[in-house]
Amino acid sequence: MSGGAVEVGRFAPSTTGPAHPGTLLAALLCWLDARARGGRVWLRLEDLDPQRCRPEYLAGLREALEWFGLDWDGEERQADHAAGHAAALDALAEAGLLYPCRCSRAELSAQAKRAPDGSARYPGTCRDRPLPAAGDGGWRACSDALRVRLPGGRIELMDEGGADLSASPAGEYGDPVVRRRDGAAAYHLASVVDDQRIGVTRIVRGRDLAPSSAVQRALGELLGYGAPAYRHHLLLLEERGGKLAKFHGAVGFEALRGVYSPPELCGLLAHACGLRPGPDPVQPEDLVAGFDWSALRTRDRLIEWDGGALHLGA
Template structure:
């Protein structure tokens, strides 16, 4: 399946930034937000802020409030969304969108392509070695019925279970805005994946496709660590008959130990950055990392709009130190 994107769509583009409120944002999060914002603003489009708080144990309302404040401090204004916005496509907190996800799960169940799964994570890890060297675990189909996919929906068991989606042995191809042509086999590279966990929590793959589809997102900008999940999402776009967005995956920003930034990198958290640097200094550092300017120099978002181009973005990871002015 060669999946076309909306890059040739002449309507005003719609982008989104969808952080998880599980702690303070770091430089890598802001790198993604800035480039997404610049891409949309350079073409006169709309930028949405969505709060991906599917993890009830780690997500906190106060973290969402703080990330909104950090974005506003940097000048990254949004046109729609945020933690308390209710329309036109609200709510914009995934934890409040369960009824919407359930509608689309019901639609997928009606295709006969879903089945109940009783495997625990421990079961799956014990029966399948990690895929290649990236740590992925491909589900072996332990709970898949013998005659499947079915021509009609399977009966829901009373016993608690997750819901999985069958994937065919089929290649998915798409063009990424930075890394070019990509292809992945759904069966061998992805495997049947979960739509809803046994505890009722919604899986990221379903939630992100439903949200982007309903919100009219035409461009998804995110880190290259999510590149492999794109095939699963494109498969869902096709089943749910949503228009496919353009995908742009960014090279990761790593610390001096060559590990991608996380919320544990306190020296590069927004809390530390705001104490040491002005918004223009942080934006200037991101612009230099993205090759939008030849070397580090403080600059404003407004200045960068006219300099922005996806063709300038590097394909290799960047290593950053605690002092971003170096």
């Protein structure tokens, strides 16, 4: 963005579990990116998935972020904005881009081709099925998942860190579900609609979400939205089942709080990502002045919880 406009970022955790070190690092980096630019940053609690989201996780996330020392210029729950998601679906339906998909989970996962993010590529099986017409609630009452017909062609997208995020979403991923079978707006759609509503100009998040940027951008283009800047960062990893995976289950906020003060944990995480030479205690606000993405390590980092403390690996 140019012309002195204020940058807007957002930290958007799903309310599907307690905060853990990876959650706090992602929140810290998103917050620092905005604060160091004199920008605004929102907390968006993504609570649309009725199977996996829990009110206690939502409350716990909010509490953990406040304890850690982060503040927000605005806060919202995705579930409060169903009308906006519905309006976007209306616009896509009106443009003739929605269709019902009846493929079962088993049919979809049997699909041999994988998308770049590891999910099953949707082969377009139901692409020619018409949207149910008006009457009995029409397509809005339809109990199938709804997908959007993505145009062919390539989305050109560069991450600020230099990674090429360009992709051909229609070919590489297939048409995404935009409304789930249970009626909830699907993740990609809700994400771009909510970003647009609060005027997000910068998307800062873990690099596990990088591959889906082109799909989200394609949806944004269909809805006539402008393009945000993207910055994906390193992940904290843990060992799970003999493999390294994104840090998730090893330790949650309650246990961390029993061992670390907020500045101690902030110091450890700032050190883990390369912002500080050592793990000495620090407050998030003390990191704003010198914040520079080029100082951050780009490689993911192993972090282990031994039941009483976190230990950084290579």
